Amino acid sequence: NKQVILRDYVIGFPTESDLIFNDTTVVLKVPAGSKTVLLKNIYLSCDPYMRIRMGKPDPATAALAQSYNPGEPIYAFGVSRVIDSGHPDYTKGDLIWGIVGWEEYSLITPNFSHFKIQHTDIPLSYYTGLLGMAGMTAYAGFHEICSPKKGEAVFVSAASGAVGQLVGQFAKIMGCYVVGSAGSNEKVDLLKNKFGFHDAFNYKEEKDLYGTLKRFFPEGIDIYFENVGGELLDAVLLNMKLHGRIAVCGMISQYNLEVQEGVHNLATVIYKRLRVQGFVVSDYFHKYLQYLDFVLPCIREGKITYVEDIVQGLENGPAALIGLFHGKNVGKQLIVVSPE
Numbered sequence: 001n002k003q004v005i006l007r008d009y010v011i012g013f014p015t016e017s018d019l020i021f022n023d024t025t026v027v028l029k030v031p032a033g034s035k036t037v038l039l040k041n042i043y044l045s046c047d048p049y050m051r052i053r054m055g056k057p058d059p060a061t062a063a064l065a066q067s068y069n070p071g072e073p074i075y076a077f078g079v080s081r082v083i084d085s086g087h088p089d090y091t092k093g094d095l096i097w098g099i100v101g102w103e104e105y106s107l108i109t110p111n112f113s114h115f116k117i118q119h120t121d122i123p124l125s126y127y128t129g130l131l132g133m134a135g136m137t138a139y140a141g142f143h144e145i146c147s148p149k150k151g152e153a154v155f156v157s158a159a160s161g162a163v164g165q166l167v168g169q170f171a172k173i174m175g176c177y178v179v180g181s182a183g184s185n186e187k188v189d190l191l192k193n194k195f196g197f198h199d200a201f202n203y204k205e206e207k208d209l210y211g212t213l214k215r216f217f218p219e220g221i222d223i224y225f226e227n228v229g230g231e232l233l234d235a236v237l238l239n240m241k242l243h244g245r246i247a248v249c250g251m252i253s254q255y256n257l258e259v260q261e262g263v264h265n266l267a268t269v270i271y272k273r274l275r276v277q278g279f280v281v282s283d284y285f286h287k288y289l290q291y292l293d294f295v296l297p298c299i300r301e302g303k304i305t306y307v308e309d310i311v312q313g314l315e316n317g318p319a320a321l322i323g324l325f326h327g328k329n330v331g332k333q334l335i336v337v338s339p340e
C-alpha cells in the first residue's frame, strides 16, 4: 500500500521533500465485527487547507483543521470504491466520496464526511470538486452567507479555481454581475470565455488593485467571495458598497506566511456596515442532498461547466498539491490513484 507521509511540520512554503513515500506490506482487512470499510482509492483531491494541516498544531487554526501527524499518511477528500465492508450501509462495489488517506487503500470508519455516490452519469472525478467539497463550499458560501439578489455586483478572487469557477457560475445563474480575478492570462481567458464571467483580470499585472476594482465596479461591490486575503482584500474593502457582504472562504495568500500581516483596511467593515462572515464547509454537509437537487439539473442542462487539472499517479501528488500555492493548477486539482 503506497502512502504519502508528512515528514515533519512545515514552516513557510511546502516543498516536495516535506512529503515522503512509504510502501507498506501490511494487508488491510476489515476486522471481524467492526463497522469499518476497506476502500481502493481512485481520485484524491488537492486542497489549499491541507497546508494548514501540515503546520504545527495551532490554537488559531484548530477550529478549522487538526494538524497531520508527522510520520503518518496525510489525508484529504477522495473518491473510492468499497472492496470490503463491515458496515451495514456499505457493500462491496459501492462508490463513495469523503476523507481518505493519501494511499492506494484505506480502512475507514464512515462518518458525516463520507457520502455514497448515487449519480454515475456524471464524471466520477467531479466528486472531488463540483459534486464534492469544493461544490458545497461554493454553494453554501454564496447562497447561505452572501444572500445574493438579482442584479447585484459580485467579485470573486482565485476565480478560476475549484471553488471560484463555481461561485462565478452560480452568481450568473442568480442574475448577478460577476467579475473574477486570477493569476494568469490563460485563467482570465477561461473566466470570460468558458465560465461566462462578465469580466475578469489578471491581478499580477495590475499595479493599483484599488483602481482596478474601481474600474470594474464604478458603483461598488455588493458581494465579495474571498479566497485569497492580503492586498487584494485590502483593495476590495475600500470598494465595497454600504451594507455589502463578504463570505470569507479562504485566504490562500496567508497560509505560508509565518507572521500574519495585519489587514490594513479592516476598519472599513465598520464604516460601510459590512457583513463579513467566515464559514467552514463541513458545517453545511447536511445540505448536500439539497445541493445535488440544485446542481445536477444545471450540469445535465449544460448550465454549469467544470474544468479539472488531472495528474496521473500518487507519486505526482506532492508536486500537484504544492503547485496550488504557486497557481500552477488550472481548475480543480486532483490526482488519479487507480483506474475507475
Ligand code: NDP
Binding pocket: 047, 048, 049, 133, 134, 137, 158, 159, 160, 161, 162, 163, 164, 181, 182, 183, 184, 187, 227, 228, 248, 249, 250, 251, 252, 253, 254, 279, 280, 281, 282, 324, 325, 326, 327, 328, 329, 330, 331, 332, 333
Ligand atoms: P484553487 O483551485 O483556487 O487553487 C488555489 C489557487 O489560489 C491557485 O491556483 C492560485 O490561483 C491562487 N493563489 C495561490 N497563491 C496565491 C496568492 N499568494 N495570492 C493570490 N492567489 C493565490 O483552490 P480552491 O478553489 O480549492 O480554494 C480556494 C479557496 O477556498 C482557498 O483559500 C481555500 O482554502 C478555500 N476553501 C475554504 C473552504 C471552507 O470551508 N471555508 C473549503 C474549500 C476551500 P491564481 O493563479 O489565480 O493566483
